[in-house]
Amino acid sequence: FFANVELVPGDPILGLTEAYNADARATKVNLGVGIYYDEDGRIPVLRAVQQVERRLAEASKPRGYLPIDGMPDYTRATRELLFGQDSPLISEGRAATTQTVGGSGALRVAAELLKKTLPAARIAISNPSWENHRAVFGAVGFEVVDYTYFDAAAHGLDFDGMLADLRKLDAGTVVLLHACCHNPTGADLSPAQWEQVIALLHERGLFPFVDMAYQGFDRGIAEDALAIRLLAASPIRNFVVASSYSKSFSLYGERVGALTVVSDNADESRRVQSQVKRLIRANYSSPSTHGAALVAGVLGDPALRAEWEAELGQMRTRIHALRKGLVEQLAANGAPQYDFIQRQAGMFSYSGLSKAQVERLREEFGIYAVGTGRICVAALSAKNLDYVAKAVAAVS
Numbered sequence: 493f494f495a496n497v498e499l500v501p502g503d504p505i506l507g508l509t510e511a512y513n514a515d516a517r518a519t520k521v522n523l524g525v526g527i528y529y530d531e532d533g534r535i536p537v538l539r540a541v542q543q544v545e546r547r548l549a550e551a552s553k554p555r556g557y558l559p560i561d562g563m564p565d566y567t568r569a570t571r572e573l574l575f576g577q578d579s580p581l582i583s584e585g586r587a588a589t590t591q592t593v594g595g596s597g598a599l600r601v602a603a604e605l606l607k608k609t610l611p612a613a614r615i616a617i618s619n620p621s622w623e624n625h626r627a628v629f630g631a632v633g634f635e636v637v638d639y640t641y642f643d644a645a646a647h648g649l650d651f652d653g654m655l656a657d658l659r660k661l662d663a664g665t666v667v668l669l670h671a672c673c674h675n676p677t678g679a680d681l682s683p684a685q686w687e688q689v690i691a692l693l694h695e696r697g698l699f700p701f702v703d704m705a706y707q708g709f710d711r712g713i714a715e716d717a718l719a720i721r722l723l724a725a726s727p728i729r730n731f732v733v734a735s736s737y738s739k740s741f742s743l744y745g746e747r748v749g750a751l752t753v754v755s756d757n758a759d760e761s762r763r764v765q766s767q768v769k770r771l772i773r774a775n776y777s778s779p780s781t782h783g784a785a786l787v788a789g790v791l792g793d794p795a796l797r798a799e800w801e802a803e804l805g806q807m808r809t810r811i812h813a814l815r816k817g818l819v820e821q822l823a824a825n826g827a828p829q830y831d832f833i834q835r836q837a838g839m840f841s842y843s844g845l846s847k848a849q850v851e852r853l854r855e856e857f858g859i860y861a862v863g864t865g866r867i868c869v870a871a872l873s874a875k876n877l878d879y880v881a882k883a884v885a886a887v888s
């Protein structure tokens with residue numbers, strides 16, 4: 493039956509980690525995959541999470557099924573984290589949140605929902621974007637187009653290009669926007685630019701789809717959700733948000749994400765949510781318990797929540813310091829042209845390194861970056877910063 497099945501090439505980013513793991517050099521550095529590592533090169537287990545984990549182990553509760561759309565404490569807390577506790581959109585019953593299998597699962601469920609409700613629509617993603625965006629929307633039959641986003645020469649956002657391309661889209665087109673910490677470029681919109689984009693989306697009848705995988709990694713929980721909060725306050729009545737706790741709780745493998753669909757009113761929201769539940773029932777039936785219990789346990793306990801916010805703040809501050817340190821070390825090694833890295837936000841930087849330079853970094857130095865020149869700043873540490881800076885300067 494499978495004799496003629498073709499071999500599909502692996503994910504290039506995840507493949508880098510395999511190559512990194514197989515590299516015997518002690519000085520090797522993995523700047524490929526988007527994971528936050530601590531000073532010791534480990535994925536942190538947050539203290540707030542550890543405490544909930546202990547409580548859960550002690551209580552050893554029965555493992556019944558969760559509701560199809562997930563743990564109510566988790567979805568409620570998620571909604572409040574996205575929109576703010578006092579959001580009218582929540583009290584009006586317009587926002588329905590579903591626990592999903594990571595942010596990726598939210599993207600997929602939303603893609604299926606939108607394909608069903610807007611069958612003729614196309615989706616526009618930024619150029620470049622996280623490669624999985626194209627894959628997920630393509631998989632459910634969407635035609636994926638892109639809009640200008642990055643100015644490679646200026647190492648930043650091409651805002652005029654973005655506006656011009658969004659203006660050209662047909663009404664009803666779904667527009668995928670990264671809320672913050674743009675993957676892969678690190679180039680984000682300013683508050684004033686968000687206002688302009690949202691006004692344009694409204695004026696042109698475009699459908700906003702916000703992906704937020706890094707809430708709290710740039711400036712703060714509320715600050716990084718600005719695009720979502722501006723949308724909530726705008727005249728736009730329908731949009732969706734795919735969000736993820738993989739990074740903000742350092743719970744990558746627990747697959748903790750959420751889909752939030754905003755409807756015009758509570759009745760519409762109930763109908764839409766019934767569709768979301770049908771999609772999930774026919775897919776994985778219901779989500780898993782543990783990761784959601786960890787997040788809900790932290791967010792539902794004021795002391796643990798404060799501790800988590802502090803730990804998230806430390807991760808954010810450390811990323812800023814690593815950006816600054818990298819820029820300084822690069823300049824000290826004769827490569828001052830990388831100062832833009834400090835202006836970029838989140839885990840990633842489009843470094844401007846060419847494919848050939850990325851190859852040299854891997855072959856000569858055991859430093860793994862994505863072929864596009866994307867580096868994960870959150871994988872740097874005081875231990876490898878100087879080594880990375882010297883190597884990047886050497887190939888520049």
Ligand code: PLP
Pocket residue numbers: 526593594595596597622670675703704705736737738744747748749
């Ligand atoms: N969206 C973006 C922009 C991402 O970078 C990621 C990365 O992990 C995701 C979604 C998926 O998140 P998750 O790992 O929770 O599925």
Ligand code: TYF
Pocket residue numbers: 503505506524525526527622624675
């Ligand atoms: O962009 C990244 O590195 C993260 C992790 O198929 C990731 O978002 C990368 C590729 C992939 C799944 C997750």
